[in-house]
Amino acid sequence: MGGEQILPFYIVCDESASMEYNGGIDAINEGIPELHAVIASDPLVDDKARICLMTFSDDAEVLVPLSHASEIEEMPGVSAQGATSFGSAFRLLKSQIGTDISLFRADGFKVLRPTVFFMSDGEPTDDWEQDHQALVDKSTNPHAPNIIAFGVDQANQTTIKEVGTIAAMVMEQGVSAGTALKEVIGGIANSIVASASSSTPTLVIPEDIEGMISLPLDVMDDPSYP
Numbered sequence: 001m002g003g004e005q006i007l008p009f010y011i012v013c014d015e016s017a018s019m020e021y022n023g024g025i026d027a028i029n030e031g032i033p034e035l036h037a038v039i040a041s042d043p044l045v046d047d048k049a050r051i052c053l054m055t056f057s058d059d060a061e062v063l064v065p066l067s068h069a070s071e072i073e074e075m076p077g078v079s080a081q082g083a084t085s086f087g088s089a090f091r092l093l094k095s096q097i098g099t100d101i102s103l104f105r106a107d108g109f110k111v112l113r114p115t116v117f118f119m120s121d122g123e124p125t126d127d128w129e130q131d132h133q134a135l136v137d138k139s140t141n142p143h144a145p146n147i148i149a150f151g152v153d154q155a156n157q158t159t160i161k162e163v164g165t166i167a168a169m170v171m172e173q174g175v176s177a178g179t180a181l182k183e184v185i186g187g188i189a190n191s192i193v194a195s196a197s198s199s200t201p202t203l204v205i206p207e208d209i210e211g212m213i214s215l216p217l218d219v220m221d222d223p224s225y226p
Contacts, residue, residue: 005110007201008050008066008100009192010145011035012089013078014120015055020080022153023178024121029077031185038189040069048196050104052096056089057082066100084120086128086163094135097143114145115195115203117188118163121153121177129162136165148191148205150184150212153177161215167205168215175211183210 011032019025032053039045046069053064055078063076097114104111138144149164151157152171160168171180187206194204207214 003108003110005048005112005201006050006104007048007112007192007196007203008052008097008104008114010052010054010066010093010097010114010116011188012054012056012060012093012116012118014057014084014122015078015080016057016082016084016122016125017080018084018122018153019177022121023176024152024181025078025080027178027181027185028119031182033075035185035189035192036069036072036075039192040072042193042197045193045196046070048201049192050100051192052100054089054092054096056085056092058085058088060085060088060092062092062096066096083125084122085126086120086124087126087131089118090128090131090135093145094131094141094143097145098141101143112201112203114143116145116147117191118147118149119181119184120149120151120155120160120163121181123154123156123159132163146203150181152180152184157215161217164215164217166203166217168217169209169212170215172211172213180211184212187212 013028050066052066101111136144147165148167149160150169151160187209191206
């Protein structure tokens, strides 16, 4: 076990009330179990990757703690409720990632920089920027994750670009939120599989997701963990 590299992935889903009406909740409840099955069925990927499922609305919570996919019997469903508090998600991520990395390092693992897949369908209803900065600022948070942000439906391009640190995508016009999210979750699964399949795990950013447009970012961070 000593020195074994692992890749932590945090899948963060918006479950605010608007997700009920645009098909987003149904897409998550269909897509996440499929993602789980894909990862759990590949022994090499399951060995290298750890996945965590979080949701946020008024508050954020961990539905599935960081685990081998094969150790998760069933992925829980999500239900639409409340507002869209980005800040609650970023605060929980900062706390949880710090705890998780400390535990894995204590067990002798070499933990690569965590990756967050962040999905939302709308504008945040809180002042989230300070919590986001506290999460991603490597000068103050040594465990700052890479964030890949996905926006569908009413999500604002500028906001999604600000959330993503290494990649950001928004839905194409004419595509439903449910359809786009289903494709996004499939892209996340492919990214995790590709990232964890090599003998030296390296983050592979999802590209060419049907129904989604990639947004240029001002700064691209190094995905390797220092």
